[in-house]
Amino acid sequence: MKMLRTLLWTSLAAASVTAHAMNGVDGAVKGMGSTNVNWQPLPEMPPIPADNPVTEPKVLLGKTLWFDKRLSKDGSLSCNSCHNVMAGGDDNRPNSIGLGDKHTDRSSPTIWNVGYQSVQFWDGRAKTLEEQAKEPFISPAQMAMSSWDALLERLNKMPTYVEMFKASFPNEENPVTPDNIAKALATYQRVLNTPNSAYDRYVKGDMMALTEQQVRGMKTFAEAGCTTCHNGANFSGQQKEGGFFMKFPLFSGSDYDKKYKLLDDYGRYDITKNEQDKHVWRVPTLRNIALTAPYLHNGTAITLFEAIKVMAKTQSNIELTNDQITDIAMFLDSLTGEFPVQTMPRMPAALGMTFTSKKK
Amino acid sequence: MKMLRTLLWTSLAAASVTAHAMNGVDGAVKGMGSTNVNWQPLPEMPPIPADNPVTEPKVLLGKTLWFDKRLSKDGSLSCNSCHNVMAGGDDNRPNSIGLGDKHTDRSSPTIWNVGYQSVQFWDGRAKTLEEQAKEPFISPAQMAMSSWDALLERLNKMPTYVEMFKASFPNEENPVTPDNIAKALATYQRVLNTPNSAYDRYVKGDMMALTEQQVRGMKTFAEAGCTTCHNGANFSGQQKEGGFFMKFPLFSGSDYDKKYKLLDDYGRYDITKNEQDKHVWRVPTLRNIALTAPYLHNGTAITLFEAIKVMAKTQSNIELTNDQITDIAMFLDSLTGEFPVQTMPRMPAALGMTFTSKKK
Numbered sequence: 001m002k003m004l005r006t007l008l009w010t011s012l013a014a015a016s017v018t019a020h021a022m023n024g025v026d027g028a029v030k031g032m033g034s035t036n037v038n039w040q041p042l043p044e045m046p047p048i049p050a051d052n053p054v055t056e057p058k059v060l061l062g063k064t065l066w067f068d069k070r071l072s073k074d075g076s077l078s079c080n081s082c083h084n085v086m087a088g089g090d091d092n093r094p095n096s097i098g099l100g101d102k103h104t105d106r107s108s109p110t111i112w113n114v115g116y117q118s119v120q121f122w123d124g125r126a127k128t129l130e131e132q133a134k135e136p137f138i139s140p141a142q143m144a145m146s147s148w149d150a151l152l153e154r155l156n157k158m159p160t161y162v163e164m165f166k167a168s169f170p171n172e173e174n175p176v177t178p179d180n181i182a183k184a185l186a187t188y189q190r191v192l193n194t195p196n197s198a199y200d201r202y203v204k205g206d207m208m209a210l211t212e213q214q215v216r217g218m219k220t221f222a223e224a225g226c227t228t229c230h231n232g233a234n235f236s237g238q239q240k241e242g243g244f245f246m247k248f249p250l251f252s253g254s255d256y257d258k259k260y261k262l263l264d265d266y267g268r269y270d271i272t273k274n275e276q277d278k279h280v281w282r283v284p285t286l287r288n289i290a291l292t293a294p295y296l297h298n299g300t301a302i303t304l305f306e307a308i309k310v311m312a313k314t315q316s317n318i319e320l321t322n323d324q325i326t327d328i329a330m331f332l333d334s335l336t337g338e339f340p341v342q343t344m345p346r347m348p349a350a351l352g353m354t355f356t357s358k359k360k
Numbered sequence: 361m362k363m364l365r366t367l368l369w370t371s372l373a374a375a376s377v378t379a380h381a382m383n384g385v386d387g388a389v390k391g392m393g394s395t396n397v398n399w400q401p402l403p404e405m406p407p408i409p410a411d412n413p414v415t416e417p418k419v420l421l422g423k424t425l426w427f428d429k430r431l432s433k434d435g436s437l438s439c440n441s442c443h444n445v446m447a448g449g450d451d452n453r454p455n456s457i458g459l460g461d462k463h464t465d466r467s468s469p470t471i472w473n474v475g476y477q478s479v480q481f482w483d484g485r486a487k488t489l490e491e492q493a494k495e496p497f498i499s500p501a502q503m504a505m506s507s508w509d510a511l512l513e514r515l516n517k518m519p520t521y522v523e524m525f526k527a528s529f530p531n532e533e534n535p536v537t538p539d540n541i542a543k544a545l546a547t548y549q550r551v552l553n554t555p556n557s558a559y560d561r562y563v564k565g566d567m568m569a570l571t572e573q574q575v576r577g578m579k580t581f582a583e584a585g586c587t588t589c590h591n592g593a594n595f596s597g598q599q600k601e602g603g604f605f606m607k608f609p610l611f612s613g614s615d616y617d618k619k620y621k622l623l624d625d626y627g628r629y630d631i632t633k634n635e636q637d638k639h640v641w642r643v644p645t646l647r648n649i650a651l652t653a654p655y656l657h658n659g660t661a662i663t664l665f666e667a668i669k670v671m672a673k674t675q676s677n678i679e680l681t682n683d684q685i686t687d688i689a690m691f692l693d694s695l696t697g698e699f700p701v702q703t704m705p706r707m708p709a710a711l712g713m714t715f716t717s718k719k720k
Contacts, residue, residue, distance in 0.1 A: 067446055069444070069451070070452065074453070074457065075451060075452055075453055076441070076451070076453075076457045081436070084429070084707070085704070086427055086704050086705060086706060086707050087706075087707035088707075091429070091435060091436070091715075092430065092435055092710070092713055092714055092715055093434070093435055093436075093714070093715050093716065093717075094714070094716060097434070097436045097717070100461050101460050101461035103717070103718075290709065290711055291709055291710075291711075293711070293712045293713060293714050294714040299714070302712065302714050303712045304711075304712065333711075336709070339706055341703055341704075342703065342704045343701055343702065343703055343704070344445070344446050344701075344702045344703070344704055345446060346446060346447075346699055347444070347446050347447040349650065349651055349696070350452070350651075351650055351651075351653070351664075352653045352662065352663045352664065353452055353653060354452055354453070354454070354653050354654040354659070354662050355451075355452055355453050356453065356454060357453075357457070357463070358463075
């Protein structure tokens with residue numbers, strides 16, 4: 001498999017598949033930034049909020065809700081429609097397709113390892129997974145339910161759901177609430193983690209886990225300043241209070257601004273209306289990035305190669321050689337982790353439930 | 361659970377949940393048809409064609425293809441989008457939503473127990489599951505791929521898929537073909553069976569498996585002539601060569617023709633152009649029917665109650681009482697079987713694969 005993946009990259013540059021001991025990762029290359037990087041493997045679990053512990057009934061409820069298309073207006077979309085857990089956790093599109101073929105403005109972020117993100121949504125408008133989980137159901141461009149009441153009414157029509165909510169929130173009299181829907185979904189998402197990537201095995205001491213080229217790419221990744229933002233176990237920056245954000249493009253004025261439409265979306269500014277938040281974004285994870293093309297918040301970079309080239313120019317103001325870019329791409333490929341085996345949830349029976357929408 | 365289901369029906373008529381021994385199923389009610397019915401439980405497996413045996417690699421390949429949205433033009437739809445195996449095997453809609461929010465003309469049939477159907481599609485235009493499997497990929501109102509070549513090109517870009525095809529068809533040099541895609545999908549579908557429903561346990565000798573009301577409904581179901589067509593282990597008629605078809609409505613002229621739009625669709629006639637095939641349809645299964653509202657080929661009957669009332673009138677030319685209809689509905693609820701636990705397939709990695717479509 002590694003061989004095959006590598007072959008796909010050889011159109012870009014000659015790639016070595018020889019496993020190789022770490023060398024020179026802590027060195028420095030002239031003109032590039034510091035490489036004193038604290039490389040961390042993925043912890044077993046992301047932070048768990050005290051008021052929403054991970055329990056088995058809640059994970060099962062969350063997984064069931066996650067796949068339930070009946071929680072969208074016309075019964076055609078579930079959370080998984082745009083954040084596909086059977087794939088890289090996204091939909092491989094520059095934007096996502098919501099109800100009635102509406103298209104969202106930004107590219108769907110991966111759901112894998114999302115518990116390690118400091119804030120949620122590209123613009124960080126939700127502080128927690130619980131807060132995030134409430135938006136897509138009633139967003140007209142997504143699942144488009146007319147109201148929370150309409151959603152609760154559907155859930156309450158399915159006795160198995162009511163039982164699952166009771167099992168998940170045993171101390172509550174009427175547990176079918178928006179807050180508990182969000183809590184169950186957040187709990188499911190917190191177990192969607194992909195440990196044991198080649199990178200993780202390498203930083204834990206398995207010197208054969210990365211190829212020579214990947215080790216070289218790791219070094220260049222650090223030297224090019226990528227770790228300024230993409231640091232920590234999830235390569236999404238520190239999990240600090242308030243979120244980890246960065247301006248993008250930091251160095252504007254290049255041809256890329258127009259080519260990749262980098263100035264079309266104000267990002268966090270749209271939420272805060274603070275001038276300094278213009279073009280400011282949450283730093284996304286790089287884990288499983290090889291699986292989640294296209295790239296950037298607007299999906300304008302089709303290949304990882306392009307994305308690396310753009311980021312080096314706009315964030316570090318450097319031009320990487322094709323070889324350096326390819327090395328980094330191969331290193332990023334080592335961030336593809338192990339996806340846990342999951343059983344499919346059964347959708348609770350809904351006797352006589354029917355969804356309609358107008359023909360076009 | 362049975363208690364809860366029953367409660368949902370009590371708005372129609374008082375329902376007994378007392379388990380009860382079979383009585384009088386072979387009796388006859390004045391003015392109704394013979395009830396000499398050969399009640400059969402679901403066999404372990406449907407017929408398997410000699411040229412497409414069920415093998416483990418083929419089931420896995422079929423399951424993976426089944427859930428792969430990347431086999432649709434814009435990456436938004438898989439087979440499972442309209443035939444949801446996590447639910448009753450359909451989408452609970454009168455029609456299905458294809459690419460670009462196009463709506464199909466007929467209601468998506470359940471995929472569960474589909475191997476027991478004598479022919480495929482509502483109009484029986486495919487004799488086998490293999491033949492059926494080839495249509496949705498390139499149908500413009502469904503997954504809308506521009507051509508088979510485009511589909512094969514995508515699959516060939518994913519090395520894991522190529523390996524899976526080789527493991528499934530070990531004697532073929534280039535196994536990534538439309539025929540083999542269809543064979544793998546048909547194989548997966550042949551293992552999607554739901555045995556051990558309350559009905560199955562009852563006819564195998566567990567006299568406590570059905571309630572008194574369900575036994576009464578079973579008797580009325582036979583007496584009303586439903587088993588003329590809905591017979592055999594799958595309640596979809598005999599698996600005879602050429603398919604098991606029936607005219608619907610057989611007795612036209614009632615108010616139902618207009619109310620349920622029964623004469624709007626010529627059914628099998630559109631395929632054969634034979635006058636006697638006007639309004640002729642494949643007989644659908646009744647297994648898991650409680651989960652697959654709405655009903656009829658056009659989904660115009662929202663509840664099972666309505667569907668039973670319409671069918672009795674149009675097929676047997678009788679008017680059932682509300683109590684009789686409710687009894688039959690409760691009997692049909694006993695056809696909900698056991699859904700096998702399935703693991704989620706992992707979508708093979710597609711490096712740099714991106715899907716786009718125009719914003720609306």
